[in-house]
Ligand SMILES: Nc1ncnc2c1ncn2[C@@H]1O[C@H](COP(=O)(O)OP(=O)(O)O)[C@@H](O)[C@H]1O
């Protein structure tokens with residue numbers, strides 16, 4: 001296996017361990033929930049999670065609200081709404097309205113199964129009275145471009161929303177709710193995932209069983225296990241990617257240059273400050289290009305940087321694979337213009353997986369020989 005193939009194999013193993021389908025099947029096999037009267041799946045991994053729930057409860061009606069292009073393979077009878085991400089659009093309002101209606105209309109002894117994954121914040125929205133779609137999109141765009149982390153983004157979203165931060169389930173009049181969530185946030189808190197669309201206020205008037213069924217830590221553990229099965233030595237496994245990419249790249253480069261041969265795995269979700277009129281890329285492609293710069297001239301390290309959802313920013317690449325031989329000075333211009341995607345594509349360094357059916361933030365996997 002080439003080093004590049006090995007990196008892709010390790011990434012695939014990490015993603016598979018947190019796949020929407022396996023996460024839901026395993027959770028409901030380990031601890032079953034009551035037969036749902038309705039299944040609501042919302043987020044980028046909604047289709048995969050819904051498929052697993054449908055296999056267990058084939059008669060339950062299903063509503064899927066997911067990103068454009070992410071509903072392939074959905075159960076035939078499912079009601080599907082596709083919407084925009086990371087900045088919401090009219091369809092996000094349609095998704096939010098439909099979710100609200102389903103929850104509101106459930107009868108007194110009903111059970112609701114909520115399947116939540118990252119992206120739900122933008123994909124389904126119901127603005128507080130007096131706010132328009134334009135109010136919400138301009139706020140989201142400003143926060144995204146300012147490098148705000150997901151906690152700051154979601155605090156603002158909860159204030160403007162009538163269905164986030166536990167407000168959706170506050171309108172549930174049934175008997176019980178099971179929320180299964182795939183975490184794409186630091187700390188794996190249900191209040192933050194999808195801005196808390198599947199969370200409940202402190203003492204809900206129904207039986208509530210919330211569970212985190214997949215996370216970045218679970219993905220990294222699978223990467224490490226697969227690598228060790230191949231005889232590699234683990235040097236670092238850490239969830240430290242929670243800073244600006246310009247701060248993170250030199251730190252990782254130092255660790256790799258000074259460290260022993262073997263496997264280095266980092267997880268998290270770095271932030272990016274975008275220039276006006278950014279080019280093509282995402283935070284993983286930008287971080288990959290920074291690492292190519294910082295590792296330039298080295299011969300013993302190869303690094304994969306990718307989003308586990310398979311779509312890095314508004315592009316069709318998951319991320320990139322770089323090494324010390326890739327860098328050229330034109331990379332500086334690509335970095336300034338936030339155009340890493342074009343630069344990496346021209347050098348056949350992009351990693352394209354297509355939507356993966358899960359989303360547990362990002363992975364940096366490095367092999368030092
Ligand atoms: N041209 C670009 N270069 C680098 N980062 C970008 C670019 N365009 C968008 N981004 C970043 O992509 C992120 C949104 O990507 P996305 O993968 O959809 O989000 P998430 O993984 O949080 O769901 C934002 O952090 C944004 O700053």
Ligand SMILES: O=C(O)[C@@H](CO)OP(=O)(O)O
Pocket residue numbers: 086117118119120121122150154184185192193194195
């Ligand atoms: O939906 C959201 O609020 C967040 C966190 O779950 O996900 P994303 O960063 O994909 O928008």
